[in-house]
Amino acid sequence: xxxxxxxxxxxxxxxxxxxxxxxxxxxxxxxxxxxxxxxxxxxxxxxxxxxxxxxxxxxxxxxxxxxxxxxxxxxxxxxxxxxxxxxxxxxxxxxxxxxxxxxxxxxxxxxxxxxxxxxxxxxxxxxxxxxxxxxxxxxxxxxxxxxxxxxxxxxxxxxxxxxxxxxxxxxxxxxxxxxxxxxxxxxxxxxxxxxxxxxxxxxxxxxxxxxxxxxxxxxxxxxxxxxxxxxxxxxxxxxxxxxxxxxxxxxxxxxxxxxxxxxxxxxxxxxxxxxxxxxxxxxxxxxxxxxxxxxxxxxxxxxxxxxxxxxxxxxxxxxxxxxxxxxxxxxxxxxxxxxxxxxxxxxxxxxxxxxxxxxxxxxxxxxxxxxxxxxxxxxxxxxxxxxxxxxxxxxxxxxxxxxxxxxxxxxxxxxxxxxxxxxxxxxxxxxxxxxxxxxxxxxxxxxxxxxxxxxxxxxxxxxxxxxxxxxxxxxxxxxxxxxxxxxxxxxxxxxxxxxxxxxxxxxxxxxxxxxxxxxxxxxxxxxxx
Amino acid sequence: xxxxxxxxxxxxxxxxxxxxxxxxxxxxxxxxxxxxxxxxxxxxxxxxxxxxxxxxxxxxxxxxxxxxxxxxxxxxxxxxxxxxxxxxxxxxxxxxxxxxxxxxxxxxxxxxxxxxxxxxxxxxxxxxxxxxxxxxxxxxxxxxxxxxxxxxxxxxxxxxxxxxxxxxxxxxxxxxxxxxxxxxxxxxxxxxxxxxxxxxxxxxxxxxxxxxxxxxxxxxxxxxxxxxxxxxxxxxxxxxxxxxxxxxxxxxxxxxxxxxxxxxxxxxxxxxxxxxxxxxxxxxxxxxxxxxxxxxxxxxxxxxxxxxxxxxxxxxxxxxxxxxxxxx
Numbered sequence: 001x002x003x004x005x006x007x008x009x010x011x012x013x014x015x016x017x018x019x020x021x022x023x024x025x026x027x028x029x030x031x032x033x034x035x036x037x038x039x040x041x042x043x044x045x046x047x048x049x050x051x052x053x054x055x056x057x058x059x060x061x062x063x064x065x066x067x068x069x070x071x072x073x074x075x076x077x078x079x080x081x082x083x084x085x086x087x088x089x090x091x092x093x094x095x096x097x098x099x100x101x102x103x104x105x106x107x108x109x110x111x112x113x114x115x116x117x118x119x120x121x122x123x124x125x126x127x128x129x130x131x132x133x134x135x136x137x138x139x140x141x142x143x144x145x146x147x148x149x150x151x152x153x154x155x156x157x158x159x160x161x162x163x164x165x166x167x168x169x170x171x172x173x174x175x176x177x178x179x180x181x182x183x184x185x186x187x188x189x190x191x192x193x194x195x196x197x198x199x200x201x202x203x204x205x206x207x208x209x210x211x212x213x214x215x216x217x218x219x220x221x222x223x224x225x226x227x228x229x230x231x232x233x234x235x236x237x238x239x240x241x242x243x244x245x246x247x248x249x250x251x252x253x254x255x256x257x258x259x260x261x262x263x264x265x266x267x268x269x270x271x272x273x274x275x276x277x278x279x280x281x282x283x284x285x286x287x288x289x290x291x292x293x294x295x296x297x298x299x300x301x302x303x304x305x306x307x308x309x310x311x312x313x314x315x316x317x318x319x320x321x322x323x324x325x326x327x328x329x330x331x332x333x334x335x336x337x338x339x340x341x342x343x344x345x346x347x348x349x350x351x352x353x354x355x356x357x358x359x360x361x362x363x364x365x366x367x368x369x370x371x372x373x374x375x376x377x378x379x380x381x382x383x384x385x386x387x388x389x390x391x392x393x394x395x396x397x398x399x400x401x402x403x404x405x406x407x408x409x410x411x412x413x414x415x416x417x418x419x420x421x422x423x424x425x426x427x428x429x430x431x432x433x434x435x436x437x438x439x440x441x442x443x444x445x446x447x448x449x450x451x452x453x454x455x456x457x458x459x460x461x462x463x464x465x466x467x468x469x470x471x472x473x474x475x476x477x478x479x480x481x482x483x484x485x486x487x488x489x490x491x492x493x494x495x496x497x498x499x500x501x502x503x504x505x506x507x508x509x510x511x512x513x514x515x516x517x518x519x520x521x522x523x524x525x526x527x528x529x
Numbered sequence: 530x531x532x533x534x535x536x537x538x539x540x541x542x543x544x545x546x547x548x549x550x551x552x553x554x555x556x557x558x559x560x561x562x563x564x565x566x567x568x569x570x571x572x573x574x575x576x577x578x579x580x581x582x583x584x585x586x587x588x589x590x591x592x593x594x595x596x597x598x599x600x601x602x603x604x605x606x607x608x609x610x611x612x613x614x615x616x617x618x619x620x621x622x623x624x625x626x627x628x629x630x631x632x633x634x635x636x637x638x639x640x641x642x643x644x645x646x647x648x649x650x651x652x653x654x655x656x657x658x659x660x661x662x663x664x665x666x667x668x669x670x671x672x673x674x675x676x677x678x679x680x681x682x683x684x685x686x687x688x689x690x691x692x693x694x695x696x697x698x699x700x701x702x703x704x705x706x707x708x709x710x711x712x713x714x715x716x717x718x719x720x721x722x723x724x725x726x727x728x729x730x731x732x733x734x735x736x737x738x739x740x741x742x743x744x745x746x747x748x749x750x751x752x753x754x755x756x757x758x759x760x761x762x763x764x765x766x767x768x769x770x771x772x773x774x775x776x777x778x779x780x781x782x783x784x785x786x787x788x789x790x791x792x793x794x795x796x797x798x799x800x801x802x803x804x805x806x807x808x809x810x811x812x813x814x815x816x817x818x819x820x821x822x823x824x825x826x827x828x829x830x831x832x833x834x835x836x837x838x839x840x841x842x843x844x845x846x847x848x849x850x851x852x853x854x855x856x857x
Contacts, residue, residue: 407560
């Protein structure tokens with residue numbers, strides 16, 4: 001009875017709150033729901049987009065993804081292997097306890113745990129050391145020139161709260177019970193979690209005690225954020241048009257024209273930090289899924305160039321992606337440190353040249369191959385593959401398409417059970433090393449090296465340049481190494497790049513929100529007018 | 530009667546064992562949950578550790594036996610995606626699906642039976658012809674299209690009904706959440722129930738109609754009319770009751786299908802029920818949820834068939850006699 005009364009009172013309360021002029025609620029929707037509230041257990045966009053309103057890292061990113069002080073006010077590299085962070089004073093967690101160095105040491109250690117999915121951001125970190133209550137040193141195993149951009153993705157938790165609730169380790173799947181952090185949080189951020197109903201709604205309210213409200217850049221007047229996942233594309237757009245939802249993070253491309261014409265709705269267009277490309281098996285002596293016996297056509301540079309020349313990228317950009325793509329000749333977008341416009345040049349669309357190259361390489365009749373492709377992961381992924389398969393068939397490389405859901409696609413390519421596949425690559429550290437190391441370094445078993453290099457591309461010159469990127473502390477020398485590696489990328493064609501995705505957002509016109517290329521809205525910048 | 534019920538329940542066991550064995554065998558093909566759980570950045574050591582923790586490195590029959598042992602105690606493990614006990618998840622979502630299904634079935638019966646009777650009695654009237662034509666729409670349009678059309682008309686254009694969700698729900702009895710007690714809950718129930726129930730409504734209407742037409746030609750109806758019974762007594766006292774046997778069979782089976790496979794409707798309306806949970810589990814290779822759901826559906830169909838058989842005895846006097854005879 002008490003619960004019925006409580007629920008009824010809450011319902012009335014919500015109604016009153018919504019009706020009162022002080023309440024500024026933003027109802028936000030996307031297709032997926034975050035599956036956990038633990039800040040270190042799942043490094044997925046749907047999880048971080050919600051948690052980034054609640055938890056904060058030592059260093060934040062602004063709407064242009066530039067680094068700015070977060071829970072740390074200053075940082076510098078004391079010695080090659082030691083970075084010193086000075087912490088912000090007067091910060092409290094949502095439960096009232098004070099933020100200090102112990103919490104930072106605890107959080108970094110937690111991110112280093114074997115069950116943490118954020119290891120990539122602390123891959124060079126040996127440990128964190130408390131110097132005094134508001135100073136922490138991070139000691140690295142090797143000199144790491146880009147530690148700050150990586151530490152910007154590690155959320156800080158409250159040590160006492162975590163110990164009290166038995167969550168000192170990120171999600172442990174061996175446990176038979178649900179851990180506290182799956183549905184509960186205690187962060188320092190501008191919003192705090194009040195309701196968490198998985199797959200139904202997640203409600204956050206403004207944290208009036210947040211340290212950042214005094215900074216004029218944080219213009220938000222939002223008092224409540226209600227996140228409602230809506231899996232069906234049509235329903236999500238209908239809810240935006242009917243006014244039940246204020247902000248849709250992932251409007252489907254075919255609805256953009258309708259949304260642009262609709263009254264009261266604005267479409268924000270912007271690039272995403274995700275590049276779509278094809279990768280090939282370049283190490284087997286004979287391809288698994290081809291009719292060519294005794295040799296591997298993809299080992300020949302001319303064949304790779306032929307496939308590249310065969311792609312009519314304008315057709316893909318205009319017809320398949322409906323204009324929502326930024327054509328590219330490299331494999332990460334301009335916002336990533338190390339990008340070089342000079343090296344962002346495509347091989348032009350030239351099917352005659354493609355056929356010529358194939359003939360020169362010894363395949364005048366072409367050959368057959370199977371293309372593996374996900375069908376529910378990237379924007380219009382299956383349609384891109386269908387178009388490209390047709391383009392390759394036209395020059396003689398008869399391509400059959402094997403499209404499958406992500407749950408089947410990832411395991412297949414991870415087993416290296418593929419000859420050529422599509423991949424979309426994001427750069428959470430916003431630095432080129434991440435892409436080079438994961439995708440192009442020789443897969444020699446060392447941590448991080450080529451962990452997504454399923455075609456086993458291996459080039460000693462590339463490996464040497466990647467090593468320089470890892471260790472070189474001098475900015476200019478490091479950037480020069482990256483640019484040289486990009487040049488090598490252009491010459492050696494380890495991938496066939498297509499485009500950077502563009503990720504439109506749709507909002508009701510009374511809401512102002514800056515578009516972010518990492519597809520992570522920051523509600524501290526959102527205003528309801 | 531008791532022996533009859535017990536024997537039917539015992540028959541349920543081999544059915545459920547077979548269902549779980551077949552579904553377990555299929556799970557090897559749905560994809561790799563570990564790949565989904567780990568995202569883009571992970572080490573090989575992490576992957577192997579996760580595989581060991583989830584018991585995925587064991588041979589098939591060991592995994593199946595572990596599953597059965599736990600299932601018998603009501604423990605279906607933790608969902609891979611949500612890291613919460615599967616039994617909690619299913620119990621949380623069940624009220625939503627059951628309320629939706631029963632509302633849809635109720636609408637289908639409440640509208641389908643009277644419409645069927647009317648079109649059976651007054652075959653030539655224009656209203657009958659209109660009903661029959663409109664009902665064709667119910668069977669020929671796919672569910673998701675009906676759902677989206679209704680959303681477009683009532684939510685986007687007219688703005689009088691919500692396009693998704695359950696509205697405000699009230700917690701009763703400790704765990705059941707109901708949408709029947711709030712205005713927004715009832716409003717949210719309308720469009721999904723109509724979408725889900727439209728096919729059944731048409732089916733029941735046409736079934737009742739054809740059964741009525743047949744029964745009205747039988748001898749005992751002719752004799753009742755000759756005896757001078759009122760039309761009302763004949764139509765509703767005798768004819769309708771005799772049409773009900775096949776209607777009950779179909780409705781029972783359809784109800785099972787509605788509950789089990791309201792997936793499309795739940796996806797279109799983002800209805801937080803078991804169907805939506807199941808389809809998300811399939812996309813994420815969340816095997817514990819899939820296994821528990823399929824077993825539960827098997828049990829559901831067995832129970833519904835049992836209830837349908839019992840209802841026959843209530844409705845058909847011929848069968849009742851034989852049952853009393855067997856008890857003696």
